[in-house]
Amino acid sequence: MKTLMLILMMVVSPLSLAQSPxxxxxxxxxxxxxxxxxxxxxxxxRLTLVxxxxxxxxxxxxxxxxxxxxxxxxxxxAVVIKLLPFRGASSISAGRAALTxxxxxxxxFMALHQRMMAKKGPQDxxxxxxxxxxxxxxxxxxxxxxxxxLKTNVEIxxxxxxxxxxxxxxxxxxxxxxxxxxxxNTLVKAQLAKVKNxxx
Numbered sequence: 416m417k418t419l420m421l422i423l424m425m426v427v428s429p430l431s432l433a434q435s436p437x438x439x440x441x442x443x444x445x446x447x448x449x450x451x452x453x454x455x456x457x458x459x460x461r462l463t464l465v466x467x468x469x470x471x472x473x474x475x476x477x478x479x480x481x482x483x484x485x486x487x488x489x490x491x492x493a494v495v496i497k498l499l500p501f502r503g504a505s506s507i508s509a510g511r512a513a514l515t516x517x518x519x520x521x522x523x524f525m526a527l528h529q530r531m532m533a534k535k536g537p538q539d540x541x542x543x544x545x546x547x548x549x550x551x552x553x554x555x556x557x558x559x560x561x562x563x564x565l566k567t568n569v570e571i572x573x574x575x576x577x578x579x580x581x582x583x584x585x586x587x588x589x590x591x592x593x594x595x596x597x598x599x600n601t602l603v604k605a606q607l608a609k610v611k612n613x614x615x
Contacts, residue, residue, distance in 0.1 A: 445571065446584065447495060451564050453517045453524050456486035456493030461610050462603065463493045465584035467572055470509040471502035471537045472580045478593035479532045479581075485603060492603065496528070497568045499580055505538040507565065512543050514561035516552065526550040586610070 447463050454463075466482055468475040482494050498513060500506035509531055517524045530546040531538065547555055572582070575589060583590045585599075586606030594602075 445567075449495075451514070451518065451560065453496040453498075453513070453521075453528065454493055455483075455496075455525055457491050458493075460493035461491040462489075462586060462607050463495060464603070465495045465497055467497045467499050467568070467577055467580055467582040469499050469501050469506050469580040470513070470531045470534075471506045474593040475581045476532050476534075478583075479528075481596050481599055482583075483529075484596070485599060488600075489603065489607070491607070497571065498565060499568055499572055499577070500565055501580055502537065505540070505543070508540060508557075509538045509543050510565050511557040511561040512547060512555045514564050515555050515557045516547075518558060518560060520552065523550055523552055527552070 446465050456463075464482065464485075466479070468479060486492055486494060498510040500510050513524065513527055513531065516527050527546055527550045530549055531543070534542055534546070544554065547553075575582075577589075577591070579591070581593055585602045586609060588602065588606075590602065
């Protein structure tokens with residue numbers, strides 16, 4: 416993790432993020448503790464993963480349920496969700512809607528996130544509106560902050576060299592692509608052991 420933090424410290428400056436919600440945050444806060452970024456799992460996690468994902472990405476839709484399973488089976492693990500609009504205008508629309516819900520009604524976020532991840536094929540305005548209605552929300556008027564948060568996520572991805580989704584920070588490793596459950600579980604167990612032994 417130190418390497419990832421050093422990269423962020425060298426490249427992500429207050430100047431480059433001057434118009435973003437992350438403008439005055441440290442690299443650790445930007446990745447793991449940004450209140451504008453959705454998260455689920457343990458409140459006081461020993462290990463926090465960062466999931467870079469897109470509601471239009473078919474591989475993300477396969478991988479995301481594994482992250483939820485991981486959190487259920489490991490009560491000391493949390494996942495931070497960094498939405499990346501890599502797949503067109505509807506990725507932006509879906510991301511902004513989800514981030515606005517997180518901002519205004521965070522208790523409804525996971526239900527919306529799961530519904531959008533469960534949709535087969537790409538999102539469109541109708542599917543986004545339908546997902547919002549299905550979780551019991553009024554139509555969402557996206558906020559300017561939701562756009563700035565997506566922009567920040569894209570900047571972070573560029574700094575870390577992320578060119579596609581999913582991509583996941585697990586301890587001191589950045590894992591590209593959707594890996595198998597066994598590989599994910601093994602990586603997490605190894606990183607938890609490092610944390611326990613004070614090596615991270």
